């Protein structure tokens with residue numbers, strides 16, 4: 063029989079628990095802070111916009127958290143997702159490396175985002191909430207939440223970053239099809255939007271401010287975030303758990319695991335179960351375990367150029383302060399096509415791992431990223447979203463390095479979404495009009511100058 067290309071699990075292999083990496087992090091976790099008092103932010107700081115079930119998950123010290131049956135039942139619509147061996151890409155590269163990718167684009171919304179949208183919608187519906195607000199960059203998260211809200215009879219209001227709203231009209235149509243209402247951000251609906259009408263292309267930070275503002279002012283309305291927070295990364299760990307079982311089916315151990323990072327949720331979801339295995343080294347045949355590589359755009363290089371500091375999660379300063387690598391909450395990234403990677407900060411858990419030297423980070427420019435996306439699409443068929451195209455660029459570079467070194471490197475990367483609604487980006491690349499924008503020292507100086515006053519310095 064020919065060697066397999068896909069590694070498929072049955073529905074009963076859908077994980078029963080999420081993996082909480084918080085207790086495994088080195089040292090004491092740095093708490094989020096209330097920006098008024100600078101004291102650790104607790105549940106009372108979060109209850110105006112989140113239900114208790116999610117707050118409990120956010121601060122939990124338990125190593126595993128059970129997935130509610132109602133959530134697992136929805137997961138069965140598309141999970142387990144396939145793991146592919148990229149044999150055709152390997153041949154095209156003439157590499158000695160073995161390349162695997164975990165494909166999350168088979169979900170109804172086309173990315174990994176429904177993995178957390180569904181438990182968030184479920185927890186809010188369970189708590190009697192009637193409507194959720196959110197922001198969306200690429201449109202992937204907004205469509206995932208619109209889909210999840212439709213399953214649990216919740217209203218859904220989405221603030222979509224202006225540049226993405228213009229680039230991706232059919233993402234808006236998808237959200238409306240699932241029953242959501244969508245505003246171009248900055249909008250005139252909120253004070254935060256009106257205060258930022260000078261930034262017409264918008265940013266995730268501004269859109270978050272708008273969505274949080276609406277949720278905080280309405281009793282039966284909550285806010286949902288598609289990345290960054292501990293509970294979001296927690297929900298995504300079903301990706302990594304499935305992948306461990308699938309790599310076992312393939313009979314290989316990865317030497318390097320790669321994911322793109324916007325706020326850190328698909329990267330965390332793919333890597334945390336592997337990181338737990340590496341940190342505890344039980345059941346891991348390789349004494350060193352895999353390397354972990356987080357990849358981001360050069361135009362918004364939080365992990366590779368940001369400062370590690372307490373900063374707001376949004377532009378208007380409505381959220382608690384979080385310890386993270388940040389470009390400053392006022393930074394409006396250039397309108398690069400990887401809309402989901404245009405965030406000024408990153409998940410505190412991912413930042414803590416980088417700070418501890420447990421993961422590596424790398425940044426790529428748009429044109430080299432799209433070159434990789436095309437090479438992938440022309441060998442494997444799937445047209446990747448611009449965000450995971452960054453992970454593909456890194457996977458290809460690792461495979462080429464393995465070829466140079468004559469090594470049989472095993473590479474695993476997260477293909478966290480398809481790009482079928484991102485064709486404007488591909489058009490621009492094919493027309494040769496994509497710009498390679500980079501973050502400058504002036505941008506960095508402005509970022510540091512704009513950090514919140516009085517926030518403690520992080521060592």
Ligand SMILES: Cc1ncc(COP(=O)(O)O)c(C=O)c1O
Nearest residue numbers: 202289324325326327328402479
């Ligand atoms: C397809 C896709 N990948 C990646 C991201 C980045 O988010 P995260 O780092 O949380 O996975 C997004 C965000 O919108 C996305 O839509």
